Amino acid sequence: MRSNFSLLVRKADHVFKTSSTAIPFLISHASPPVVAQDGWAVNYNSKSVCTLKGSALTMECTYTPPSGHSVQKAFWTKELVTSGSEPPDLLDDPEYRGRVQYLGDDHRDCTLRFKTVTEKDQSKYYFTFITDKPGGNYQGADGVDLSVTDLQVEVPERVIEGDNVSLTCKTSCSLTVRPTFNWYRNGSSLSSSNDSLHLQSVSSDNKDRYHCGLLGQNSPEVTLNVRYGPKSVSVSISPSGEIVEGSSVNLTCSSDANPPVQNYTWFKGASSVGKGETYTMNNISSVDSGEYKCRSSNEHGQKLSEALTLNVLYPPKNISVSVSPSGKIVEGSSVTLTCSSDSVSPVEYHWFKGTSSVGKGETYMMKKISSVNRGEYKCRSSNKHGEKLSEALTLNVLCEYIHVFVEYPSNIM
Structure with a gap:
């Protein structure tokens, strides 16, 4: 992209020394441009230029020496003449050598081209020319103020899940040319071509990487920091x-x-x-x-x-023994003792009469019970975490009634 920059020269009282003689150096301070005294002119199109770091830049300008003057030297410099010394030629600066080219001529064109702009190039630049006549030394004093920027993607400070989000491709100064932006997600090009990328209803699962590009230059990648409530609890x-x-x-x-x-x-x-x-x-x-x-x-x-x-x-708890049927136990009947306990683990049961083991299992049955079955019965409930003995249950066995019939002789009566 080529741009025209204009600024006029008029006579001033500054001089600089050449190798042998002192001759006046004329400086222009005209703005807006007008035809300078005696026809001297340096024309810049703009006082400021904003361009991308790493891009190429052409700064076009034109100049007019007065009639009868032959231009001996034309060059750009970063130094505004404030004394009688000739300012340094930009092309002699090691920082610019090989990257900057003067495309102008010796009578009108003063175009300067940067092959690759760096951050250090941000400065003010002045075009200067020297003719073969005494006092024929002139500088366009307003110069061109060059600002160098890079690309950054601006993300909203707070992004909440479900929000619609706009990403903005930003520069630190307003680019001189009207740009066409490119947007990328995970390295793949997107259809948006302006400075904003609009995302609908963002999700917390969005781990995508975004960057923007312009004139062959790319911004750093950014990701979305999506805020959301607890999940997967x-x-x-x-x-x-x-x-x-x-x-x-x-x-x-x-x-x-x-x-x-x-x-x-x-x-x-x-x-x-x-x-x-x-x-x-x-x-x-x-x-x-x-x-x-x-x-x-x-x-x-x-x-x-x-x-x-x-x-x-836990070990068995709340061990107890119950008897069925309840009530009086009479010889010859059948009796069932049942052990119960509180345990979440499998339980084994052992039955004791006094200190003697008499059986296993949750129930202990005695058929045709007799007086020898009288006594105290206990149940021991055990699991792999421990064991516990129940309180004693006393079993009383009652004798059957013996019906005796006595027949007396009739003569006794």
């Missing part, structure tokens, strides 16, 4: 495996959220039992068995986990 237990009464247990709540979860609340059934990412139960007992849930929350919402069922294992 779950509860884990430590230690894993069987939980035995008397041990310690940690329940840990985990979730996916941005920003991270700020509050955790624990529930057993419908009752709140604690707060924090971890809920610890020391010296756990059977009353701690039940369903536990964790509720995670941040500024964008809250979510409840699925229930974790906690089964606390």
